[in-house]
Amino acid sequence: MRRWIEPQEVHVPQALQSAVGGHPLVAQTLVRRGLTEPDAARSFLHPDFYQPAPASDLPNLIRATERLERAITQGEEICVWGDFDVDGQTATTLLWSTLRELGASVRYHIPVRATESHGVNLPVLRKLIADGVRLFLTCDTGITAHEAVRYAQEAGIDIIITDHHDLPESLPDAWAVVNPKMLARGHPLRELPGVGCAYKLVEELYERGGRPGDATQYLDLVALGIVADVAVQTGDTRYLLQRGLGALRQARRSGLQAVMEKAEVNPARLTEEHIGYYLAPRLNALGRLANANSAVELLTTDDPSRAWILAVELEGLNARRKLLSDQVFEAAVEQVERDPSLVAGGALVLSHPAWPPGVVGIVASRLVERYGLPTVLIAEPAGELARGSARSVPGCNITAAISAHAEMLEGFGGHPMAAGLAMEASRIAEFRRALGGTVSEMLKGIEDGMGLPIAAYVPLSELSLDLVEQLERLAPFGPGNPSPTLATKDLHLVGQSGVGRKGEHLQLLVEDGMGRQAKVIWWQGVNWSLPEGRFDLAYVVRASDYHGQPEVQIEWVDARPVVTEVVTAVVAPGVDVVDYRARPNARQLLEQLRSQDGLQVWAEAGAKTEVGGLYRDELEPSKKLAIWTTPPYSTELREALRKVSPETVYVFGINPGLDRPQRFLERLSGLIKRALTASEGRVTLEMLAAATGHRESAVRLGL
Known part of the structure; x- marks a missing residue:
């Protein structure tokens, strides 16, 4: 259970509500996200009102454009060098198609993961130069290609780098380096992915060629790359995605038509969810398990028969990808179950010689969801460098954390939330310890999951397709x-x-106090405990067209027990129960209550020290009891109430913040060490349970 952030009242200016219209929750959400002016809200909701930033804002983009124009005019052989994920596939397709349309002599190369890995591979570069290439244009890669750039320069060959990954300490000495990360924070182009950066280059090429607007034919590719690369949707990135989704719904490309048909996606109702869960995984399967160069053919062919053949091949690869991902996931979980200390070190770092490198990134994401830890999964084939993929949690820049230990690695790169790395297998254990320490420092003081903001409390009776449509604005x-x-x-x-x-x-069926029922889907929920008794449910809503029938789909996010109901059920008749859980000023309320005679504060885990409370074994008879932290179970609650016998109970129900295995085990380990040094090793299960805010059975399992 995460810490819920209760919905705060916000002032919605009348001008904003009038401009936005519809359900009040839409305008309230805009205000909470910093959009208080009508013009800003309109440009956020409607791309027609947004003014995109000029491509020339990207440093070195004009220099790159001029070099490409010269290459086209002089007939130089150009090679577009991409990457094998969807961002790289779409960027490669976009650049190759544009240059070909503008009359260039152009080819493309996407590295094969199994033999080349990410980046500009020197042996392949040499071969392409020997084959006549005179200008290289990278996309979604190249920002750390120092050695390749030096070799090309010595051979008299220019390289233009377009990339979006985090900047290294020094940039390659290429003809031009175009990277939105070179812009100031807050610039509308800064969060562009690789295909977005490539699109702005193409936009400028068409503009200079007297064909403004022609770049829009590639907006569908841009949308695919933005969602697949999990780009931050702000500024031009959001604008391009909005426009690109509209283009994808037209499904003009034969290859995408075939892929959507195989995936059973209705183009007319396509959303970013369909890209993320249906289209992107299929395209990514090419790069993970085969040769992503065929993605360019899939995305450019005009032959429906050829498109169908490629889509069928894609479907087979995706099925294999699912199987391998499940196998690696189960093996990773088994490693953790055999050695729980793996989740007690700040970051989860796992490795195995038999894991396919192509799926470790997918599985790392699933493990982040399961354990709430930044995760690195490493494939370590015998006789080769170990290669891994990392995924992170909010508040932890995983690439920065990895870079702090660059001396242990042969190479790395990525974003704040995802990274790749290569290293000698013999250094994995050392790297695990070092990375865990760095991540722990990064996350120090950041609350579990940084809290779960609740937009509004809505009764089941008000969940309708109309509300969903309003929110989907x-x-x-x-x-x-x-x-x-x-x-x-x-x-x-x-x-x-x-x-x-x-x-x-x-698939769950829930019911409220009025007897109204609703279906709830809990993705990957089989490994989690279901709530007992009555509970509050946090969720997101979407419109589902399952079997062609539109309906509201409720997706489980989190749940918390209805503490006041449990308290009321176990207190003696005549005891007053006051619910303070939804109050934003809980600490202030507690201090006001302290002025009353006979108040005890039951607070466990670290909250005991924070608020000056008592553990469960320290409680004594008293007229008033404030339950500051959520009791671990009704048994402990009943026993506490029996000991205190209060006349009034104040329920705050603050989450102790030790639900995640890592935090629980870290706390438990620290308590044991303290007992060994300060208490001569004497400690009871009850003391440890209270100090962690858990049941004695959980402590016994942790030990």
Whole structure:
């Protein structure tokens, strides 16, 4: 359970509400996200009102454009060098198609993951130069290609780098380096992915060629890359995605038509969710398990028959990708279960000789969801460098954390939330310890998951397609613009069933106090405990067209027990129960209550020291009891109330913040060490349970 951030009242200017219209929650969400002016809100909601930044704002873009124009005029052989993920595939397709249309002599090369890995591979570069290439144009790669650039320069060959990955300490001495990360924070172009950077270059080429607007034919490719690369949706990135989704719904490319048909995606109703969960995984399967160069053919062919053949091949690769991902995931979980200390070190770093390098990134993302830790999964084939993929959590720049230990690595690169690395297998254990320490320092003081902001409490009776359609005006959703999280109070579970190929998801039926019921889908929920008794549910809503029938789809985000109901059920008759859980000024309220005679504060884990409370074994009879932290279970609550016998109970229900395995084990380990040094090793299960805010059975398992 995460710490819920209760919805705060916001002042919505009348001018903003009038400009936005519709459900008040839309305008409230805009205000919470810093959009208080009508013009800013309109440009956020409607791309027609947005003024995109000029391509020339990107440093060195004009120099790159001029060099490409010279190469086209002089008939120099150009090679577009891409990357094998969807961002790289779409950027390669976009640049190759544009240059070919402008009359260039151009070819493309996307590295094969199994033999070349990321970046500009020197042996392949030599071969292409020997084959007549006189200008290289990279996309979604190259920002750390110092050696390749030096070799090309010595051979009299120019390289233009377009990339978006984090900048190294020194840039390659290329003809031009175009990277949005060179812009100031807050610039509308700064969050562009590789295909977005390539698009701005193409936009300038067409503009200078007297064909303004022709670049828009590639907006569908830009949308694919933005979502697949999990780019932050702000400024021009959001604008290009909005426009690109509109283009994708037209499905003009034969290859994408075929892929959508195989994936059972209705183009007319396509959203960013369909890209993320259906289209991107299929395209990524090419780069992960085969040769991503065929993606360019898929995305450019005009032959429906050829498109269908390629889409069928893609479907087979995607099925294999799912199988391998499941196998690696199960093996990774088994490693953690055998050695729980792996999740007690700040970051989860796992490795295995048999893991396919192409799927470790996918599995790392799943492990982040399961354990709440920055995760690095490493494939270590015998006789070769070990190569891994990292995924992170909010508040931890995983690339920066990895770079702090560059001396242990043969190479690395990435973004704040994802990275790749290569190293000698013999250094994995050392790297695990070092990275764990760095990540722990980064996350120090950051609350679990940084809290879960609740946009509004909504009764089940008000969940309708109309509400969903209103909220979807804020779409597309993703990093920088998350879907609003709603919540409904006081539900109980009526039924459950497993869904998915392996029953890994849960279809739940919940009911409120009025007898209204609703279906809830909990993705990957099979490994989590279901709430007992009554609970509050946090969720997001979407419109589903399952079997062609539009309906509201409720997706589980989090749940918390209805503490006041449990308290009321176990207190003696006549005891007053006061619910302070939803109050924003909880600490201030507690201090006001302290002025009253006979008040005890029950607070566990680290909260005991913070608020000057008492552990469960320290409670004594008293007229008033403030329950500051959420009790671990009704048994502990009942025992505490029996000991105190209060006349009034104040329920705050603050999450102790030790639900994640890493935090729980870190706290438990620290308590044991302290007991060994300060208490001569004498400590009880009850003391440890209170100091962690858990049940004694959980402490026993942790030990």
